[in-house]
Amino acid sequence: MAGVKEKEFTIKKPEMFKVLDISTCHITKNDGALLSRSGKTFLDGDPIVYDYGEGSFVYCGGLANGPYKNSSPEFNQILEFANRKGCRYVCFDCDGPEYPDIPRFDW
Secondary structure (H helix, E strand, O other): OOHHHHOOOOOOOOOOOEEEEEHHHHHOOOHHHHOOOOOOOOOOOOEEEEEEEEEEEEEOOHHHHHHOOOOOHHHHHHHHHHHHHOOEEEEEOOOOOOOOOOOOOOO
């Protein structure tokens, strides 16, 4: 808006976090169904999921008690990898990058 000054923030050290961006082709059909339950009732052992138009953000910090029970081993390996690399979330995106070293599921 013309004439409106943008407020200057004085945050000296903003908190930032890393996210692994990955294609949904790297998850199984069952994992996809699990992610589509975002915002709905979760079963014990399900990941925390935040849905958005092209995919889902999955919280990696919940792995402290071991792998998620209702998802595939490949799904858990992706989250564990991201967690080891210091990521707080994994973004499973339909247009996300594909990685040749990670299994691909065509469903």
